[in-house]
Amino acid sequence: xxxxxxxxxxxxxxxxxxxxxxxxxxxxxxxxxxxxxxxxxxxxxxxxxxxxxxxxxxxxxxxxxxxxxxxxxxxxxxxxxxxxxxxxxxxxxxxxxxxxxxxxxxxxxxxxxxxxxxxxxxxxxxxxxxxxx
Amino acid sequence: xxxxxxxxxxxxxxxxxxxxxxxxxxxxxxxxxxxxxxxxxxxxxxxxxxxxxxxxxxxxxxxxxxxxxxxxxxxxxxxxxxxxxxxxxxxxxxxxxxxxxxxxxxxxxxxxxxxxxxxxxxxxxxxxxxxxx
Numbered sequence: 001x002x003x004x005x006x007x008x009x010x011x012x013x014x015x016x017x018x019x020x021x022x023x024x025x026x027x028x029x030x031x032x033x034x035x036x037x038x039x040x041x042x043x044x045x046x047x048x049x050x051x052x053x054x055x056x057x058x059x060x061x062x063x064x065x066x067x068x069x070x071x072x073x074x075x076x077x078x079x080x081x082x083x084x085x086x087x088x089x090x091x092x093x094x095x096x097x098x099x100x101x102x103x104x105x106x107x108x109x110x111x112x113x114x115x116x117x118x119x120x121x122x123x124x125x126x127x128x129x130x131x132x133x
Numbered sequence: 134x135x136x137x138x139x140x141x142x143x144x145x146x147x148x149x150x151x152x153x154x155x156x157x158x159x160x161x162x163x164x165x166x167x168x169x170x171x172x173x174x175x176x177x178x179x180x181x182x183x184x185x186x187x188x189x190x191x192x193x194x195x196x197x198x199x200x201x202x203x204x205x206x207x208x209x210x211x212x213x214x215x216x217x218x219x220x221x222x223x224x225x226x227x228x229x230x231x232x233x234x235x236x237x238x239x240x241x242x243x244x245x246x247x248x249x250x251x252x253x254x255x256x257x258x259x260x261x262x263x264x265x266x
Binding site: 020022023024025026030031032033034035036065066067068069071076079081083130 | 153157165167168169202212216263
């Protein structure tokens with residue numbers, strides 16, 4: 001187990017794999033919420049796609065603190081938790097969600113859009129990490 | 134997607150599989166934390182083993198609200214999130230952690246005890262569920 005502001009070299013590989021990050025947010029009642037997301041790692045920030053209609057997005061606009069735990073898809077007894085703060089960028093042409101569709105589904109265009117979806121990109125700057133395995 | 138106080142029949146099977154539940158808690162600073170755990174489902178409560186030295190346990194003694202998201206190990210695009218409140222029971226003879234070792238590792242006795250570990254059983258009563266897939 002380590003505590004570090006940056007992501008340790010021992011576990012950064014998990015962030016480049018096709019796993020699922022379970023993202024914990026705090027709801028309007030102060031209680032935790034959790035859901036799985038696709039992720040990307042750009043070398044310093046963990047990125048995920050988000051639709052603006054979801055409760056998780058509303059939670060994060062109100063309170064940007066987030067924790068994401070990711071198990072290694074090749075060995076679930078290795079994992080990394082990243083805690084940090086999220087900011088959002090627009091994704092008007094879907095470049096980021098399509099990049100994720102390519103990574104996870106090998107599709108050039110995200111195949112599951114819903115009517116009215118507006119997508120943004122969440123960028124998490126790691127402030128604290130925990131690892132195991 | 135469904136919201137229900139009980140776990141919907143459509144997704145209860147996930148809780149009987151050997152997946153990982155990512156458990157979100159709220160830390161002393163009000164920020165979320167997340168980590169993966171083994172789980173058991175007794176038909177009405179989700180159970181997990183916990184050592185009393187961990188931050189997560191301290192969080193939950195202070196604030197028993199919890200969210201757990203679990204993807205189907207056979208299809209990660211199916212998942213269930215359970216939100217609820219946790220209470221703890223003692224596990225003095227290790228019956229529960231050994232049951233989990235049997236479920237996940239096919240070992241009669243949990244093989245990875247650490248010196249000084251004191252184990253308890255967290256019991257989560259579902260108050261709200263979300264499903265997908």
